[in-house]
Every structure is written in structure tokens, then in C-alpha cells.
Amino acid sequence: MKRYKKIFFGVLAAVTAFTITACSGNSGNNVNNTPADTGGNNKPTNESGNKPQTDGKKVTIEYWHTYSDQEEKVLTEEIKPLFEKQYPNIELKLTRMPYEGLKEQVIAGVAGDAAPDLMRMDIIWVPEFAKMGALQDISQMDGFEDLKGNLFEGPMQTNAYNGGYYGVPLNTNTKIAIYNKAILDEIGVAQAPATIDELVAAAKLAVSKGKPGGISIGGANVWAASPYFWSLGGTLTNEDYTKVEGFLNSPASVKALETIVQWNKDGLVTPTILGGEPGAWDGMKNNDYMMIDDGPWFYSILMNEAESAFKPLEQTVRALIPAGDGGSRSVVGGEDLVIFANSKNPQEAWTFAKWMLGEEPQKIMSKLGLIPTNKTAANDPSFLETPFVAEYVKQLETALPRTPIPQYGEMESIINLAFEKAVRGELDAKTALDEAAKNIEAILTK
Secondary structure, three states: HHHHHHHHHHHHHHHHHHHHHHOOOOOOOOOOOOOOOOOOOOOOOOOOOOOOOOOOEEEEEEEEEEEOOOHHHHHHHHHHHHHHHHOOEEEEEEOOOOOOOOHHHHHHHHHOOOOEEEEEHHHHHHHHHHHHHEEOOOHHHHHHHHOOOOOOOHHHHHHOOOOOEEEEEEEEOOEEEEEEHHHHHHHHOOOOEEHHHHHHHHHHHHHOOOOOOOOOOOOOOOOHHHHHHHHHOOOOOOOOOOOOOOOOOHHHHHHHHHHHHHHHOOOOOOOHHOOOOHHHHHHHHHOOOEEEEEEHHHHHHHHOOOOOOOOHHHHHEEEOOEEEEOEEEOOOOOEEEEOOOOOOOOHHHHHHHHHOOOOHHHHHHHHOOOEOOOHHOOHHHHHOOOOOOHHHHHHHHOOOOOOOOOOOHHHHHOOOOOOOOHHHOOOOHHHHHHHHHHHHHHHHHH
16 A cells, blocks of 8 residues: 555655646467466566466456557457467457557546556656566566567667666667668768768768768757767766766766757858758658668658658668767667556556567567667567678677666756757857756756
8 A cells, every 4th residue: 555655655756746737838370278488487477476376257457558550459459369379378458549649548547546557658767667667577487588688788778767678679760861862872982981070081082073061960869869968078977877976077977968959050061950841751851961860660651651762771871879988879869668567467467568579579569660679579580681780780789878866857958958949059168068067956856
């Protein structure tokens, strides 16, 4: 009872805060009955290491998700039957949720003890709900360490909070560098730039040919700019995400932002950094932009545009984000699988979570273009044969999560404003980052 009181009051505070804010703004058939690989924990076990109940009673676990039509079809027709065949005592109830207003629905569901057992959750929500007391710390569950060892580190870190892990990365994505092949040929660059220096040199050549910038940063914000900010040596926080002062505004971070600002002044960055046109892919299609960055989903979209003259696989060159003082860095996206603290069936929910992160289910979902978080599945030759995924899987080895803290939404807004002020020339980089670090430290102590 104490646990539920804690959850209720934590979520009640979140509901109150939200109200105040709102008022102001391949087939999956398995030929035998053995469970799929679960990263070293193949036997269906509960937290104590015992098998889930097999007394003849079937337990139903509810799973909220936001999959698309095609993804839901695979989930319903392949994932659910395969899981229930391997775990006949567990029935999987699938509930598709609309993304609009979802966060408010989850908050209300937790407060009213009406949340599901599991949910596919936006990665940036996990620490916030963990702080509310709404999620299970699954790092205490049986088999967690074995599972964790076979998952990409960056996506795994999106579940970290206060020394525990409150979910597992279900599917992931990141951004890579994408070059216009015709422009590279025109400027005499035979290979995609591997370093920041090579990128800048190529951008200068593109601009000399009349191109409106050579480096297409999609905006002065964390999602768009962080691959360059990080690769140039910038940081947002210390390693455990508890301190911003001295990191966001460190000499290396200031230098990184100054470099981006100077690129813009020199005309090396496309108009997209401040919302200008054409957009990234339009600029690529029109042979205006030498380089953009984006996730794998756009290849799936563009490859299905039957009437388009633009052929993305033939007309682009894919590569890692060019490496600078900070290495080759990009940003992690995707969704996490969480278990709610007031789940009626937490052991069965964990059984499904472990299974869903296993090699076979991850391969099934990867057919839809979802990048597996299970490293074995992600590096499977059949998956890597997909023409555009190899570079994304490689980039995930060094990709970083957006800061996994409950206050991330506020933090992101502050950093976005600092980046934009610097790029627009309203503040120098150091002043902008000093101001941002001070403001973020204030919200971290709340």
C-alpha cells in the first residue's frame, strides 16, 4: 500500500504541474517450444529465478504501444502468436494508443491505478516517469545484467535514473551523414569526409560552386545540432548527468559552439539551421545541399515515392558523422519498453520484456526498418543487407542519448535558446552557454 501511495502522490504532483503548464502553453515461426534468445537468459523466469506460474491459470498482461499500421500488423500477426506459443500461461493484450495526448493519458492512468503492465514509451519520458515512482526499476530483475550486456549502450542509457534502469531500449535510431553524390563528383571529392576538417574543406568547395552551404544542420537545437556539437568536443553534462556547470560551458563546449557559429558566418551551413528553405531533403533532391544528416526512416519513405525522379540509394552516399575532437558522435532516438510500478503482473511483464529484446523478436520487427537494440540482431547479415542500415548500426556504437533526467524538457528548451541566440549573433557562444548552464543548474536543484 505504501508503494501505491508514493506513486499516487508523485503522479498527482506531475498532473498538477502539467495543468499549470498547460494553462500557460521474415516469419516469426519457431519450430520448437524453446524461448527465443534473450541475451543469455533463455529460460522464462521471474525475479526470484523461478518459472512464472504454471498452475493452469492464464495471466493477461496489457501492452500499450504507438506502432504504425504496418508495425501493428506484424506485432499482432507474428509477435503475439509467437510469444504466446512459447509462454502459453501468458496472454498478451495489445492496445494501440494515439500519440497526441498520450503523456497526459499515461499520467492519468498511473494516478488512477489504470495503467497497463507495459508500454512502449518515448525515450525522453522515461526518467520523468521514473522520478514520479511510476515505473519499475528493472535493474533488480532476474537476468537484467545478461540482457543489458547485449544491448547498445547509448539506447540503454536512456533508461538510466538515480542509479537504476527503468526500462529497456525496444528499438532505436540515430542520424548519419548523407551526401549528394552528384555534388561530391562536381567538387572532386572521391569519398565521404571522415573528419570535421575534411567536411569543412568539402563544404568550401561546394560553396565555391554556388551551393547554398555545404553542411546542412537542421536547426539550432539539441536534436539537430548535437551531432556536430559533440563531435567537435562539446558536452552537455558530466558522465552521470548530475552537473551542467563546467560542462555545457566548458572551454571545449564554447569552442564547439563558436565553430558552428563561424561556419554559419562563413556561409558553410545551409539556411536550415535557422529554419530557412529549402528543407534538408528538398535541398538534396534539387542538388543544392552537399550534405545533410537524418535517420533511417527517410530512406524508407523516399524509396516508396514511386513517382519521384529522386533515387535516394543511387544518388546519395551514406557515412558516419565526421569525427572531430570528440570523435564521431550522433544522437540516439527510439522507444523504450517500461513496466509500470503498479503492474498487476510484473513478473510476466518482465518475461515479455526480456523476450521482446531477444534476437528473434528483434529480427522480426527489424523487417519494418526498426533498428534492433539487440546487438546480435542488429549485426545479423540478413538485416545489414538492407541497403541503408549498416552505417546507422555502426553509428550507434558511439551515439549519445539526450540527457536522461526528469527535467530534460526544460533543459532542452534552455539549450535550444542558447544555441539559437549564438547562431543569430544575439550573444557570443560563451555568454550564451554560461547563461544556459546557470539556468539549468537551477532547475536541477528543484
